[in-house]
Amino acid sequence: CEANGQEEAASALPNARLDNPSSFTCTVPVGQETPDTIAPMKTVVIGPGGVPYLTDGHHTLTSFYETADGGPNLHLRLRVVANLSDLSPADFWARMKAEKWVWNYDVDGNEVPVEQLPSGVGLAKFQNDKYRSLTYFARDIGFTPGTIPFQEFYWGAWVRDSGSVDISGWDANNLTSYLSTVESVSRAQVAAPKDAVIDSGRTAAELGALDAWNDGKAATKGEFGKLSAPYSDDKPGKLAYALQYKMGLPR
Numbered sequence: 001c002e003a004n005g006q007e008e009a010a011s012a013l014p015n016a017r018l019d020n021p022s023s024f025t026c027t028v029p030v031g032q033e034t035p036d037t038i039a040p041m042k043t044v045v046i047g048p049g050g051v052p053y054l055t056d057g058h059h060t061l062t063s064f065y066e067t068a069d070g071g072p073n074l075h076l077r078l079r080v081v082a083n084l085s086d087l088s089p090a091d092f093w094a095r096m097k098a099e100k101w102v103w104n105y106d107v108d109g110n111e112v113p114v115e116q117l118p119s120g121v122g123l124a125k126f127q128n129d130k131y132r133s134l135t136y137f138a139r140d141i142g143f144t145p146g147t148i149p150f151q152e153f154y155w156g157a158w159v160r161d162s163g164s165v166d167i168s169g170w171d172a173n174n175l176t177s178y179l180s181t182v183e184s185v186s187r188a189q190v191a192a193p194k195d196a197v198i199d200s201g202r203t204a205a206e207l208g209a210l211d212a213w214n215d216g217k218a219a220t221k222g223e224f225g226k227l228s229a230p231y232s233d234d235k236p237g238k239l240a241y242a243l244q245y246k247m248g249l250p251r
Contacts (some may be wrong), residue, residue, distance in 0.1 A: 017069035098142035131156035142186025144208040
């Protein structure tokens with residue numbers, strides 16, 4: 001519902017499926033959307049030949065693609081931020097780079113020719129940028145996710161390249177170590193001067209750095225408190241879910 005511009009789920013049958021829209025309802029019906037409800041929608045730019053290029057939503061659409069009740073034919077609406085279909089390929093990519101609507105770097109920070117970018121979504125077409133993954137878990141702890149495409153990639157590049165955070169002890173397969181590293185990264189995000197350039201000309205303020213760690217809440221509260229919940233908890237944190245998935249254990 002959120003990704004489709006319809007706010008959130010209102011009801012769902014016991015056997016509700018993403019590929020059966022009649023099995024659930026959203027709080028905002030199609031046709032009654034507002035600027036606030038369409039803001040979270042994933043975005044595309046229309047390129048030469050009418051081809052849509054995602055500028056946000058690669059992970060969300062991959063989740064829909066991979067889930068049992070989703071797949072490549074699942075219908076999802078996307079918000080068009082620009083129609084550049086009348087441009088030549090060279091001018092199109094020049095505009096995409098100028099607007100920072102494309103992230104053409106590999107997991108080591110090396111530039112990738114746009115011709116080699118993945119042509120679609122799905123885990124088989126993903127590489128694991130561990131630094132981007134790390135900064136994802138700092139959402140609303142060290143920074144607020146906003147409307148800038150590839151926001152977490154900028155923060156991830158900063159962690160990888162700037163030396164501002166010591167992550168040498170990070171064990172990406174251990175919950176305690178991962179949480180400790182998220183705390184180190186998120187505290188460094190908050191401590192960075194708001195006018196400090198993080199990556200590619202983007203400042204800490206532009207990239208949503210918070211004024212207070214964990215939005216001023218204690219470590220056991222707020223988003224960090226939620227993130228810290230182990231898989232055995234009634235409401236596990238998203239980090240616990242991620243590690244459970246990585247280990248290939250039943251979910």
